[in-house]
Amino acid sequence: MTSETKPNHPLIVIEIRPRHKTFSKSVPVEAKEDPGMEIVSSVLQVGELLWNPVKRNVGYLVHYKRHIQSLEVLVEKLETTKNDYQRSVDAALMNGDEVRSEVQKWLKDAEKAIIDAKRLNNEAGENKTCLGGCCPNLKWRYTLSKRAVNETEELNKIKEEKRFETVSLQVRRPVEFESTMSTGDFEAFEATRQAMDGVMKALKDDNITVIGVHGMGGIGKTTMVKHVGVQACKDKLFDHVIMAVISQNPNLVKIQQQLAEMLALNLNEQTEIARAARLKERIMRGKKILIILDDIWRTIDLSRIGIPDHCELQNCNSKVLLTTRIWNVCHAMKSQEKIHLDILSEEDSWALFVKKANRSFESTNLCDIARKVARECGGLPIALIAVARALGDKDLEEWREAARRLEMSQTTNLDDEEDVFRCIKLSYDYLKGNDAKSFFLLCCLFPEDSDIQIEDLLKYGFGKGLFRDANSMQDARSTAHLVAKYLKACSLVLDGEQDGCVRMHDVIRDMAMRIASSGDGQGFFVKAGCHLKDWPTNSLEDYSAISLMGNEICNLPDELVCPKLQILLLQSNFEVQEIPEDFFKSPNALRVFDISSTEISSLPSSFNLLTKLQTLHLDRCQSITDVSILGELKKLEVLSLRESGIEELPEEIGHLTNLRMLDLTMSTYIATIPSKVISQLSKLEELYMQLSFADWGKKVEGEDDKTNASFDELISLSSLNILKVDISDAECLPKNVGFLRNWVNFDICISRDPVHRSMNVHLSKNIVTPYSRALFLDTSINTLPDWFNTTVTERVEKIIYLEPRSLTDILVEYDHGKLHGLKFLHLQECREMVTLINTVTRVPNKPVLESLEELHVFCWDCLQQLCIGELLPGSLGNLKFLEVEQCEGVAEALVPSNLLQRLQNLEVLIVCATGIDYIFKSQGLEQGETVLTKLGEMKLENLPELTNIWNGPSQPDMFHNLKSLTISKCKKLKTLFTFAVAQCLRQLEELWVEECHSLDKLFGLSEGFIVQDYEIIFRQLKNLALQSLSSLTSVSAGSARLLFPSLEYLHVLDCPRFLTSTSDFHSKMQVQLNNEQHFLFLRKRYTCFMRKFHLSFLFHCIFSISFKGNG
Known part of the structure; x- marks a missing residue:
């Protein structure tokens, strides 16, 4: 080739001699004076400038696969990080916090970048060719590779920006x-x-x-x-x-x-x-x-x-x-x-009295007497209600006696309180049984307007001698709850703010203290929650009960001189650091003592003089490490050491042969329980040891010749009814036992991980329906001994599996454990199962999980399907609550037809963070088959692949009981339902849709559906919230007419294309648009609902607490 024919293109020169780009550096200085060399040098410098971009462009082709693979790896890492942040954001929102704007922006940027990168990876998978398929398409590869490099740079940039110490601002909104x-x-x-x-x-x-x-x-x-x-x-x-x-x-x-x-x-x-x-x-x-x-x-x-x-x-x-x-x-x-505010008139008093007495007064004699009794109540609602309920079911003679007593007890004292006292005293006198009266008086020992735990009343009452007719502590507990219910019915106590609590109206409390002080030797001295800084100077010798709980007392007297004292309540005086050595030296009749939540570091030597003590609370006394002196209290029946600081349960505890309840819950420092201590507690009925000791039968750390108490000791306790205990490993369980115990209630956690054991304690407190027989496992049932399965698993109501080893088939568990009474099932991170229920490989001959009411499936990446194969009728027939979250491997339909037809009683459905295309798939159902007729609440959140909620032909009466529907972050969803499905939503009251960016209509057309002059009426819908729906244009497709006659509140925010006005909803109510307070109230109420039922939310919170606590 001659010089004339050579193409004048720098690419050829550089490709042939690329290394000459550094040639100029080796040329001697004097050579630069040569004009010819200067020209060569200039050409090479230009070539160097041109080479770098060309090299980069060539690299797009040469390193095509490397660029695509690097992008795939980076996408996976960024997606994991994004999902972690998203879960933290979801938990923050559930907690009512405000997410930081920079975090929201980062999540949106990351989501967009991931979508773009995945789209590119999908294109790369198409493997395009040219020349009839003989060669790869170089232009296409070049373009794709270049885009991959750019995407990688963008992803790296986003990844570097993710340095957030917290995802939210803990901004709390005012309570409505x-x-x-x-x-x-x-x-x-x-x-x-x-x-x-x-x-x-x-x-x-x-x-x-x-x-x-x-x-x-x-x-x-x-x-x-x-x-x-x-x-x-x-x-x-x-x-x-x-x-x-x-x-x-x-x-x-x-x-x-x-x-x-x-x-x-x-x-x-x-x-x-x-x-x-x-x-x-x-x-x-x-x-x-x-x-x-x-x-x-x-x-x-x-x-x-x-x-x-x-x-x-x-x-x-x-x-x-x-x-x-x-x-x-x-x-x-x-x-x-x-x-x-004046007293009620005579006629209004009579109207209220009749209503609360809940009986007819047609008899003239009875009516006259009842009116007389009502007049004696002085027009006071609290007195009228108390007396009416006390006498409501009494006969004529008892009404006469009540009227006589009220009249006889009148005084010349014009103080209005005397009228109240006479009426409350009458109601008290009519209480059935001494236990109810004593139980009522115990309530006034607590601070004014405070919640009073019925469990505390039980323990104090038991120590005082109440409920002695009960055969067991559990029977006594049942009686205590019945008495509380009875007192509420009599209007002498009120419902507490918390479950399991009661409260006293301040007037009733004042009257109760007067009643308690009126009997010989029954006086109550109550200064609870009164900010006392010093011990009272009053003479306390004649009191039978002293309550100084919830004060700021620092020092106790050197000696307690109270010979009649039976109850002493000193808890929550946080500054008390010691009990003087002679405090209990003087004779007393003390039966109940509570000094919980104080800083006492030891028990005085005079403690052994409390020979009549039956109930002792030393909860949250973290400074006490030695409680061996308690072994002297031979009559002790209830001992509570919750959250104590003791490191070893002393051998002397074994001397408490009358002990019926021992509570060591959350005493996390206990590392040693000597052998043959617990087995001596022959009358023990209730043992609570969650989150305390767990190493049953293992060697004492640092002492090879000593072994901790074995689990056999618990089995030897013939009176034990309630057992709540942790076991660090299934190997701690004996292989065989001589007795099979019939524990009435149990909550047993078998887990090697202390964080998991901590979760179990918190979950037990937070679960809405308290199941009396529960099991928490990090292993499968077939690894447990046969006696345990007979005693525990065959009777269990609740099971939580968390990272279970060797769990491969839930139906094997069901058969092996004979789980016919199982009502609650939680499965999390079951890494050896890809299907929850598989009836193809294991065909059952009868219904399975027939008693199950709640099913929670959480954080199970390898799960692909909930159910494969047919389920016999009756299987899952009682399931009311289904939650599936963070199961990204689940694809296509979450609830296919084989499962759908068995969920006849489903009431609540929560689905979050899964890869499903549909929630329900009806193909396979017979036409006209009724399904989902009881579903009342449904929440769908963060379902990026969801295209339809319902796939397939609609069924009659489906969703007809659905009252609340929340849909959030379902980016591929274009409509909620077709018109055919929408017409079934007859009971829908609340609809909340947000961050579904492909959604253009709430309700759309289905194939073959004619909408001309079609009308759908949502008769019950009151609240409609539409937020961050960038594509939403209207409520419905076509010319169908949708009516919302009951709509009261409409919330539309960040929906730029949605131009529908409030009048378009055809409501008969005055619609309030964007009432922020109301929708904050709805979100708060919804959050409360989720906190009750959304178990994964609890796991998020508990794990966070546990992690921080162990950090």
Whole structure:
């Protein structure tokens, strides 16, 4: 080839001699003076500049596979990171926190980058060719490889940006007053209506900032102002209504906390002044706030709480509504409007009395006597209700006797409290049995307005000698709950805020203390929660019960001189550091002693003089390490050492041969239990040891010649009814036993991981339905000994599998464990199973899991299907709750037809973070077959591949009971349902759809469906929320007419293409658009629902707590 014919292209030169790009560096300096060499050097420098981009371009072809593979690896890593952050974000949202905007942006950027990268990888998988398939398509490869490099750089950039210490701001939203306040069976009689009208009028007067409601105790002030608060919210007089109970002994810290919590304000300041300043600042900068202060007994300085003064309240359009028994308090608190709540008129009193007596008064004689009794109640609702319920089922003679006693007990004292006392005393006298009366009086030992755990009343009552007719502690517990229910029916106690608790109205509590003090030697000295810093100076010799719980006492007296004392309650005096050595030296009759939550470091030598003690609580006394002296308390029956600091259960505990209950729950320091200690507790009925000791039968650490107590010792306890215990390994269980025990209740955790054991304790407290026989396993049932399966697994109601070793087939577990009574099943990280139920490889000859009510499947990546094969009728027939989360391997339909037709009683469905295309698939069902007729709640979240909720022909009456539907982050979903399915949603009340970016219609067409003049009526839909739906244009496709006659609230946010107005929904109600407070209330209520049922949320929270705690 001649020089004339050579193509004049730098590519050829550089390709032939690429190394010459560095040639100029080796040329001597003097050579640069040669003009010819200068030209060569210049050419080479230009070639070097041109080579780099060309080399990069060539590299796109040469390294095509490497670039694609690198991108795949990076996508997988980034997706894992994104999913981790997403789970943290979901947990934060469930907790009511606000997600950081930078985190939200990062998640969106990561999601987009991952989608783009996956699309590129899919294109690369197509393997395009040219020249009839003989050669790879180089242009296509070049383009793809270049894009892969760019995508890789983008992913690396996003990956580097993910340095977030926290994903959320713990911004709490104000609590909606309506959602927290229950006014009970409120009935506004004439006196109440007049007072309410006065209050509502004053609330609308801009010149009034402080309103006082006064009236005698038990007249209904609290109930009325709660109702006023609810009405003020409905009338939009205020943006927030907050409330605190002041009581006889005001606790400023507690009052501030009550108000702050309702404003979603964190008060972290340590001093009272700083807390008050912070609360005041929040009230001043907030919107209109109504502050209700209930039950004020004397003048208090509102500025010490943090409540603005009169002028400041006016400036921020806020008001104070207070209640008190005393008019002078209203005056001293500068109430501009003082409203008296009067007693009920005679006719209103009679109407209330008849209603609460729940009987007919047709007999003239009975009616006359009953009216006389009602008059004796003085028009006080609390007295009328108590007496009516006490006498409701009594005969004529007992009514006459009651009327006589009320009349005889009248005094010349004009104090209104005397009327109340006579009525409450009458109700008390009519209580059936001494146990009910003593149980009632025990309630007044607790602080005013506090929740009282029935379990505490049981233990104290048991120590005092109640429930002795019960055959066991469990029978006594049942009786205690029945008595509590009976007292509630008699209106002598109220429901507590927490489950398993009761409360006492302050008037009833005052009367109970008077009753308790009226008997010889039965006096109660109660100063619970009164901020006492010193031991009382009163003479306490004649009291049978002393309650000083919840104070700030630092020092106990050197000697307790109380010869009649039976109950001493000193718990939650956090500053008490010691019990003096001679404290119990003087004779006493002490049977119940509680000194929990104190800093005492030892028990005094005089402790062994408590020879009559039957109930002892030393919970949360972390400084005590030696409790060997307890072995002297031979009559002790209930011993609670929850969350104690002891490291070894002393041998002396074995001397407590009358012990019936031992509680060591969460005493995490216990590492040693000597042999033959527990086996000596021959009368033990209940043993609680969760999250304490777990190494049964293992060598004591550091002492090779000593062995811990074996599990055989528990089996030897013939009276044991309740067993809650941890076992570190299935090997700790004996292979054979001489006896089979019939434990009534048990909760046994077998796990090598202490974090898992911690989860079990917390889950036991949080699960809505408490199952009395539970098992937590990190292994399979077939690894457990036969005696254990007979005693435990065949009777178990709840099983949680967490990272179980050797679990390969749930039907094998079902058969081996004979799990016919199983009601609750949780499976997590079952790495050796790809299918939950497989009836192809193992064909059952009868229904399986027939009693199961709740099924939770969580964090199980290798799971592909819930069910393969046919299920016999009756299988899963009682399943009410199904939750599937973080099972990304599940594809196509979550609930295919073979499973769908068995879920006839399903009520709640939660599906999150799975790879499914459909929720339900109906192919295979017979036409007209009824399914999902009881499903009431459905939540679908973070389902990136979901294209349809229902796939296949619709069925009659499906979804006809669905009331609440939430759909979030389903990016491929284009419509929720077809019209054929939508017409089944007759009971739907709430619909919440957010972050479904492909969704263009809520309801769409199905093939062959004619919509001309078609009409669907959603009769029950009240709340509709549409948020962050970028493609949504309308509610429905075509010309179908959708009617929402009951729609009250419509929330539309970040839906730029959605132009539908409120009138288009054809509601008969006045639709409120974007009422933020209402939808915050809905989200809060929904969060509460999820916290109850969403087990994976609990696992997230518990794991986080456990991880931090062990960090």
